[in-house]
Amino acid sequence: MDATTSSSHAYIANLIDKYGDMIYRLSLTYLRNRQDAQDVCQDVYIKLFRHMRSFNDDEHEKAWVIRVTINTCKDAIRSPWKRWFLPVSDDLYSITSNDQFDVVSFVLTLPRKYRLVIHLYYFEGYQGNEIAEILNLNEGTVRTQLKRAKELLKTKMLGGME
Incomplete structure (x- = not known):
């Protein structure tokens, strides 16, 4: 593993540590289903890895992560595989x-x-x-x-x- 790959992994690990719970809660709020929220979390992590950016401050970074999460939730809802009426998860x-x-x-x-x-x-x-x-x-x-x-x-x- 080269230095660039190592720093990329550290960057993503830091984002997941910082925002993982928020991404999950937001996805769960949006989708009302634990499994779909978990799928969205994985998709968000992949998107964050593919589109790594530098930010002026933590608030800008957090807002960007929220925007990526919301857009990924919208993609999940538009998916033909999405089941529309699902029970609410109790681990919210x-x-x-x-x-x-x-x-x-x-x-x-x-x-x-x-x-x-x-x-x-x-x-x-x-x-x-x-x-x-x-x-x-x-x-x-x-x-x-x-x-x-x-x-x-x-x-x-x-x-x-x-």
């Missing part, structure tokens, strides 16, 4: 209580566009303007989607108790 995120499981279960019932912005906002800690940049959307669209997602979650969680 690092759930430590029933309350957390309930919240995540409700999030997974949201339409995909809402699940994605909720995940990026609450689980990855991005602000509206950053989400807009990552998803190539207007910031106003992201704010609207977040607002509607919160309203849907509130309705689902309260179950008509208002």
